[in-house]
Amino acid sequence: MNNFTFNAKTCLDVNKLTVTPCELCDSAAGQALWQDELCRVVLIEDRDYPGFCRVILNQHVGEMTDLDAATRQRLMRVVFAAEQALRQLMQPAKINLASLGNRVAHLHWHVIARFADDKHFPGSVWSEARRAGAPRPVDRGALQRALHKLLQAVAE
Numbered sequence: 001m002n003n004f005t006f007n008a009k010t011c012l013d014v015n016k017l018t019v020t021p022c023e024l025c026d027s028a029a030g031q032a033l034w035q036d037e038l039c040r041v042v043l044i045e046d047r048d049y050p051g052f053c054r055v056i057l058n059q060h061v062g063e064m065t066d067l068d069a070a071t072r073q074r075l076m077r078v079v080f081a082a083e084q085a086l087r088q089l090m091q092p093a094k095i096n097l098a099s100l101g102n103r104v105a106h107l108h109w110h111v112i113a114r115f116a117d118d119k120h121f122p123g124s125v126w127s128e129a130r131r132a133g134a135p136r137p138v139d140r141g142a143l144q145r146a147l148h149k150l151l152q153a154v155a156e
């Protein structure tokens with residue numbers, strides 16, 4: 001499935017006052033797994049973490065509390081679906097959910113499958129490496145299918 005068309009203009013329209021360019025507005029920022037008008041789920045390229053997903057809001061908004069409650073809830077449903085899909089496919093020791101946005105102040109959630117022998121465990125994936133790590137491969141097609149199925153089940 002390669003029908004993902006990211007419309008950068010959608011972001012830029014609500015982003016007229018922002019002077020600095022934003023990589024999450026200007027590009028898809030990963031391989032698309034799923035999208036709707038609110039957000040998109042992408043698989044990022046990370047050699048150490050093949051199942052590293054990001055849920056990216058399709059608007060340049062900085063904080064969860066900038067969104068109304070219903071929108072927040074919809075966004076988190078997608079985050080939790082990504083978590084569940086990764087758990088089903090990879091059986092990780094732990095899922096890490098993180099929303100930092102210090103460098104790119106555009107709401108996005110990292111959803112990362114972690115394993116006891118990965119490069120940074122038990123530290124965060126942004127901490128100092130503790131070992132070479134043993135990256136687990138992930139079947140992108142299966143991940144995409146799992147995600148679509150889970151999100152269909154929670155659709156309004």
Ligand SMILES: [Zn+2]
Nearest residue numbers: 022025060106
């Ligand atoms: Zn942005």
